Amino acid sequence: MAGLTGRMSTVVKAKVSKLLDRAEDPAETLDYSYQKQVEQLQNVKKGIADVVTAKKRLQLQETSLQQQVVKLDTQARQAVSSGKEDLARVALERKNIAQTELQSLDTQVAELESQQEKLTDSEQKLRAKIESFRTKKEVIKAQYSAAEAQVKISEAATGVGEQMADVGLAMQRAVDKTENMKARADAVQELEAAGTFDDLTALGPGEDDIDRQLKSLSSKSAVDDDLAKLKGEIGAGGPSGETGELPAGGEADPVGEPTKEQSA
Amino acid sequence: MIVRISGEDQYLLEDSLHDRLNQLDSAVLATIDSGDEAAFDAAFKELLDFVRAQGSVVGDEEIETSDLILPPDDITLAEAAAEFTGEGLIPD
Numbered sequence: 001m002a003g004l005t006g007r008m009s010t011v012v013k014a015k016v017s018k019l020l021d022r023a024e025d026p027a028e029t030l031d032y033s034y035q036k037q038v039e040q041l042q043n044v045k046k047g048i049a050d051v052v053t054a055k056k057r058l059q060l061q062e063t064s065l066q067q068q069v070v071k072l073d074t075q076a077r078q079a080v081s082s083g084k085e086d087l088a089r090v091a092l093e094r095k096n097i098a099q100t101e102l103q104s105l106d107t108q109v110a111e112l113e114s115q116q117e118k119l120t121d122s123e124q125k126l127r128a129k130i131e132s133f134r135t136k137k138e139v140i141k142a143q144y145s146a147a148e149a150q151v152k153i154s155e156a157a158t159g160v161g162e163q164m165a166d167v168g169l170a171m172q173r174a175v176d177k178t179e180n181m182k183a184r185a186d187a188v189q190e191l192e193a194a195g196t197f198d199d200l201t202a203l204g205p206g207e208d209d210i211d212r213q214l215k216s217l218s219s220k221s222a223v224d225d226d227l228a229k230l231k232g233e234i235g236a237g238g239p240s241g242e243t244g245e246l247p248a249g250g251e252a253d254p255v256g257e258p259t260k261e262q263s264a
Numbered sequence: 265m266i267v268r269i270s271g272e273d274q275y276l277l278e279d280s281l282h283d284r285l286n287q288l289d290s291a292v293l294a295t296i297d298s299g300d301e302a303a304f305d306a307a308f309k310e311l312l313d314f315v316r317a318q319g320s321v322v323g324d325e326e327i328e329t330s331d332l333i334l335p336p337d338d339i340t341l342a343e344a345a346a347e348f349t350g351e352g353l354i355p356d
Contacts, residue, residue, distance in 0.1 A: 004289055004292050004293060004296070004308075004334070004335060004344060005285070005289045005311075005332050005333065005334050006289075006332075008270070008333045008334060008335050009330070009331075009332050009333040012270075012330075012333045118271055122271065124324070125273075125324045128324035128325045129324060129325065129327055131325070132325040132326070132327055133327060136327065155327075155329070156327050158329050159327035159328055159329045160327055162268070162329055162330060162333075166268065166270055166271065166333075169270055169271065169336070170270075170271045170336070173271075173336065173338075
């Protein structure tokens with residue numbers, strides 16, 4: 001068969017024979033195969049652990065972003081009730097970005113979840129085959145002549161080898177996906193920490209003027225809570241310069257509200 | 265014949281189904297050449313579904329060598345195309 005299937009079959013078979021090439025006599029094939037099988041099983045376990053670790057890391061990021069969303073939402077409400085529409089707009093825009101990131105994280109966590117399931121399933125299959133191989137090799141040793149045993153053992157080793165190659169492929173794919181996600185998570189975290197990009201730093205620990213303003217507004221609202229509420233009820237959404245876009249961090253105060261740097 | 269879906273199971277299929285399998289595989293190949301992602305997904309799913317529907321699963325404890333091996337069900341068009349040009353699905 002020439003197509004995709006044929007190519008895939010050829011590649012796997014080549015891998016399997018490479019795997020078994022190193023053994024010369026039947027006893028060696030047997031020992032070598034079995035040793036390789038057990039090693040592979042350990043690898044799969046490690047692979048699963050790596051996927052779980054990556055998943056946990058993404059889930060931590062999710063928790064942090066969820067808190068950010070709640071915070072920004074609160075700040076937006078406070079800004080509205082203080083008549084600071086610009087500030088409310090900024091908070092809502094950032095909340096939006098955080099939510100978009102959250103959705104993307106959700107997808108990635110789900111993807112890793114599915115990789116984990118696949119690997120766990122593969123591990124069980126391989127374990128069953130290895131156990132079967134172990135039993136079979138005793139039967140072969142007891143019942144067949146040396147020449148026959150060699151053929152039978154090669155067959156069995158090839159069969160298990162195929163399963164090993166398949167698990168290897170599943171692991172390779174899981175590792176690739178995990179690496180991609182790690183790289184992305186690292187990038188997001190770096191941006192957050194560096195405070196260089198508004199649309200991302202606003203979600204993290206990096207503070208800029210807008211954040212400080214929002215923060216100052218929060219603490220002020222805590223103090224002047226009643227006053228702010230009253231303002232909101234009476235003349236909601238006072239004067240505002242509609243900027244429509246996210247101001248860059250460090251730019252001049254867009255609302256004309258004095259920034260209280262010390263009030264964090 | 266025994267057909268493996270990578271990352272899934274081995275299936276035992278009637279030898280007489282080989283031609284149909286070949287047709288489905290060629291259809292997948294055509295979508296790879298065209299670069300149409302949706303068409304590829306559909307054609308590849310049809311191939312996998314055919315094997316799942318027509319075959320019976322080979323038990324985990326049975327040690328059999330496959331006659332044919334299909335790529336995993338979540339393969340992308342780009343990965344499938346790479347199969348033919350470079351590293352392929354299984355790097356050395």
